[in-house]
Amino acid sequence: MVNFWAWALLAPLAPSLAQSMRLTPVMQGLLVALPVMIGSLGRVPVGTLTDRYGARTMFPLLSLLTIAPVLVIGHFGRSMPVLLIGAILLGTGGTTFAVGVPAVNAWFPRARRGAALGIFGIGTGGTAIASFTTIPLVKALGPTAPFNTVAVALAVVAVLCWALLRDPADHVAPAESMIRRTVDTLRMSVTWQLAILYALTFGGFVAFSVYLPTYLKSAFGLDPADAAFRTAGFIVLAVLARPLGGWLSDHLSGIHVLGGCCVLAGLFAILASIELPLMPIGTVAFLCLAAVLGAGAGAVFALVGRLAPVGKVGAVTGVVGAAGGLGGFFPPLVMGSIYGAVGDYTFGLVLLAATALLCALLAYTALRRRAAE
Structure with missing residues (x-):
């Protein structure tokens, strides 16, 4: 949660940065998307390294590394080049998800992994903390306050992780190299099927969490503080729905939970595209979209826990x-x-609606056959 808080620090400030630095819509989108891209690509090697070195090593290391870009942006981010470099390095915080999933997966039996991974997924609510606190901290204590706060929190988390985290006693480091394991993982069809479905569910959540403040300001004329607060509500609902998706997948068919969430996401995206008044129809559409995207993301990793080969959960994650x-x-x-x-x-x-409906088709066909094998 703390690492995701750091990962999302730039999004609430994007509208005000765009105004003060006269950024185009594309440049503003790039600024908030860069941490997402780097944090995402970095999960591939981080997941493989976690299989080898364990969460007790990787969590403190990544938390400490994330402190540097947080302080650089907070104290020196007055020009576009510095902001872009800081945004790239800020992606480190987003890679920690690939540490936690294999760690949680190793401590729970198969029948309980969906709920356990869903609870771990609540940590993605760090983006909501960023939305709730960033602008109020800037207004109350100055422009560096949110960055200083997060830097301290990251240092505390690193110490706590090192002191309290343990890897299972039966953990065995894989013999293959990181490159070989990554290549083997990429050759598995289930990896790509789950990746596409997670690109919709969690990707949709991330996209709205970073871009919804801009969307609400442009489409409905909200001020930055109001837009950030409403975005935080979207994030909180999606995060709370994630354990529900995992729990349902433990007790029902994970395929049906995931496919149903994709269908509903398509329908609510169509409703949102009409741009009806924000109160109440527009708000209902986005909140329902948040719920089904969050539940769908929980269902995906419930299926990862069931379908990924033993010893490759980190790589697949x-x-x-x-x-x-x-x-x-x-x-x-x-x-x-x-x-x-x-x-x-x-x-x-x-x-978005068309993509969601195509993903539902994928879940009910190729992934369903894979789960039945």
């Missing part, structure tokens, strides 16, 4: 997690480009 983050990287750029070209977001939301 890395690839699937990377896909989820990349699924959140492109929508802000697409939405910014569409709005810059036509002054409207409708087509971008229609694309």
